Amino acid sequence: MNTEQTNETLQPLENAVEIVGGQSALARLCGLKQGHVWAWLNKSGKCPAEYVLNVEEATAGVVTRHQLRPDLYPAPDSAPDFGRGKKTAAPKKPAPKKRKKSSAKKGALKIAIYGAGAIGGYLGVSLSLAGHDVSLIARGAHLEAMRKNGLKLLIDGEERIAKDCFCTDDPEEVGEQDYVIIGLKSHQAYDAAGRLKPMLGPNTAVVTAMNGVPWWYFYKLKGDHENHRLESVDPAGWQWKTIGPERAIGCVVYPATETIAPGVIKHVYGNKFTLGEPDGTISERCQKLSEAMTEGGLKAPVRDNIRDDIWIKLWGNLCFNPISALTGATLDIVASDPATRILSRCMMLEAQAIGEAMGVHFRVDVHRRIQGAADVGPHKTSMLQDLENLKPMEIDALVTAVQEMGRLVDIETPYIDSVLGLIQQRGKVLGLYPTFSGPDLASDANQEQDARELVD
DSSP: OOHHHHHHHHHHHHHHHHHHTSHHHHHHHTTOSSOOHHHIIIIIOSOOGGGHHHHHHHTTTSSOHHHHOTTTSOOOTTOOOTTTTOOOOOOOOOOOOOOOOOOOOTTOOEEEEESOSHHHHHHHHHHHHTTOEEEEEOOHHHHHHHHHHOEEEEETTEEEEEOSOEEESOHHHHOOEEEEEEOSOHHHHHHHGGGGGGGEEEEEEEEEEOSSOOTTTTTTOOSTTTTOOOTTTSGGGHHHHHTOGGGEEEEEEOOEEEEEETTEEEEEEOOBEEEEOTTOOOOHHHHHHHHHHHHTTOBOOEESOHHHHHHHHHHHHHHHHHHHHHHOOOHHHHHHSHHHHHHHHHHHHHHHHHHHHTTOOOSSOHHHHHHHHHTTOSOOOHHHHHHHTTOOOOOIIIIIHHHHHHHHTTOOOHHHHHHHHHHHHHHHHHTOOSOOOSOSSOOSTTOOOSGGGOOO
16 A cells, blocks of 8 residues: 555544544444554554444544545545545534523532443432532433433432433533533543543533542652653543643542432442542632532542542552452452452552552551451452443553552562453453443443442
8 A cells, every 4th residue: 555545544534533532432433342443543554344334423424434445435526535635624513402591509510420320420419409500421221311300319218319400411512611520430531531622611620530540640749750641541641631630630439329220329328529639739629529519418528638548449449359350259258268368468568569659658557458348248349240241341440550650660569460461361351351442421220339348
């Protein structure tokens, strides 16, 4: 293939990637289990024939089948001509739907929950019933149920229904917000980053309410690695560049909740969401969000070192999750059986050395942390649940990122390396890893958080 031909075939693919918000998003829209779009761009140099119509549909016809495969599809008279020096305006998108005027109280915060599943839905109901202007972004049956009946929360033996939330699957309909709370898993959030843009105004904060190491972890972290970007959770710095670390507010999620039916969230226990700025300041935006969450019956302390709280939860997740997925054992067994308890301890000690090298303070010791998990009982970790349901597993944010940070501070991690290698291989065999694709909204039924593993 000569250079001119390469440019003609690659340019439409590159345009498609840009339009849908990244290679992972394009892979998902084409129905691929894993992100192989890079192979089209870097190896074959053209879109495989079986995916041409998917790409055309994903870009709403902006990138046409003729541009992708002129050898297969003749050019219509009106076809845009990417890559040949001639620019054609993209077709106009339909105007966003007008949302109804909110009945939120005066001075209410505008808060969008991207991924209004178990945890996101719990937050959404609590904030909406406290009088704030809440938008819930979801999809499928869950979205339709919320539009029709509101979002129902079963808690403390009663039903609480938020009927005033604006429910949609299109961020453009939501508009600029004061806060966007991400209720997704790490790999889903990576894919969804490009879709946040319509909600981001000059002062919008993005709250990362998810497990594992966040993509902004090294932002304003004093030391040799300040502003380092973690490739394991943010390949090529996509979220760093698209969202901006200055928008980030950390959030450690403690409650356990479940989506038991479309539009219905069941609260299991816990109501604490710890907040914190990456730079350790007690900011006005953190305090305002904390006050709003408190009004909704939640506990939302603001910490001056949110990374300590991130590590306490991560400390257990990095070992209990993959070991449970590899063995099929529930949390109580992993944390109490001598062999897996010792393995967990060894992984946690490696992680503790890494965290302390980066200035983290562990306020509980390793034995108490493991025993706290054992006391939870026969709980299936989220990674085991995902494996059993054949859903992409959240491996990188929980384990790979710790390995990457270990290499950054020159600390060897033989136990973490071994377990990581095994769970990655298990995921690859089942087609569940790498986690480039999958739904980008956590609104599926039976989504349960790992908060039961935590020790306050």
